[in-house]
Amino acid sequence: MKLLAKTLLLAALAVLPAAASFTAGERVIVLNSGDGTVSIVDPATMKEVKRIPVGKEPHHLMATPDDKELIVANAASNDLVFLNPLSGEVLRRVERISDPYQIGYSPDRKWLVSASNRLDRVDLYNASDLKLVKRFELPKVPSHVAFNAASSLAFVTLQDSNEIAAIDLVAHTIKWKMAVGKQPAGIWMTPDDKHLLVGMTGENHVEVIDWRTAKSVKKIVTGAGAHNFLAMGDGRHLLISNRVSNTVSVIDQQKLEVKESFAVPGGPDCMELTKDGKQLWVTSRWIRQVTVIDMATRKVVGKVPVGKSPHGIYFHSHAARQ
16 A cells, blocks of 8 residues: 555646746846736746836846846836846936837947837847947837857847848848848847847737848748747757747747647747746736646746736846747
């Protein structure tokens, strides 16, 4: 009987979701775009412990290059709020940033590029002091940003004109624009610096772009509403959220093909993967929820109620960004 009980216990433990590793006291930080707040979530209990106002329409967030601060971009209140990346505590605010929907640092840390979704332009700032250098009129609805490895080009999706644009960061000019599929949103540079991957939110695929020739070379079918990317940290595999089909797909960046897809409810949008690869946290945009996926089983193991229209998400103990 003792042997049977032990066998049953081991079998039960084998199907339990693996607990992810977080730093003691670390919090998950979630942007609620619809009500201008940030939800602070305890990853151990998967419960919101605090909700703080930060500004109007906080959509995206990213850590500073030194990882010492977390930047929240408030599009409608035209400012950046800097948080403690572990606790979510507000540290400071910079008020002279116009309509920062999506932001990105160039790999050489020289430039901060801001896609002004509402104002149909892209702004270039000095990363060191956040002084405006130049504005590029780029209708319509600049959305997401990526860079080449040399930091000589920034690439921006133009969601409502069904294009992507390349901005020359040396000459400060628009180098080229090209037509792509419907409603391009997330944009990603492959680790080998060869291809741009662009999520077509108005369709069901990722478009593969040879950015040196400005030509589309392949379509990777993922799911309806292909939207935003997150690296899995192994230098090869990439996640994309499919907002309409309520799935997340895994893309092999070497073969440029889908490896698998799994269900995530409520319009999955932004994602964060734990450093140990055990849990994927996803903002479910349409149901005011963060959904936690056990990556061993690809099953939902947590549902965290948050604010209206949750968008960006971050925690400090995340997987590598490639």
